[in-house]
Amino acid sequence: MRVWLACFFVLFALAELFDWVKEFTLPLPIYILGGAFLAVASNYDKIVGSYFNDGTIERSPEPPQLDSSPQSLSPISLPEPQNRKQEVEG
Structure with a gap:
C-alpha cells in the first residue's frame, strides 16, 4: 500500500510540474x-586552443588540403568511342 501511495504522489507531482513548465x-x-x-561552450577548445601555441593543448590534425593546381579546375574530357570514329569516316 505504501508503494502505491508513493507512486501516486510522485506521478501527481510530475504532472503538476509538467503543467507548470508548459506555462513558464x-x-x-x-x-x-x-x-x-x-x-562558446561548443567551441571552447578552438577558442582557448588558439591562445596556447606552445602545445599544452593537443589540437586535432589539420584536414588534408585539396589539390589547388589549375589542372584540377579544367573540364573533364572523355575519349570518344571507337565506333563513332568509324561511322564518321565511313
Whole structure:
C-alpha cells in the first residue's frame, strides 16, 4: 500500500510540474544569452586552443588540403568511342 501511495504522489507531482513548465516562459534576452553560452561552450577548445601555441593543448590534425593546381579546375574530357570514329569516316 505504501508503494502505491508513493507512486501516486510522485506521478501527481510530475504532472503538476509538467503543467507548470508548459506555462513558464523566459524573456528574449535570456534565450540570446543562452544561445551565446552554448556557442562558446561548443567551441571552447578552438577558442582557448588558439591562445596556447606552445602545445599544452593537443589540437586535432589539420584536414588534408585539396589539390589547388589549375589542372584540377579544367573540364573533364572523355575519349570518344571507337565506333563513332568509324561511322564518321565511313
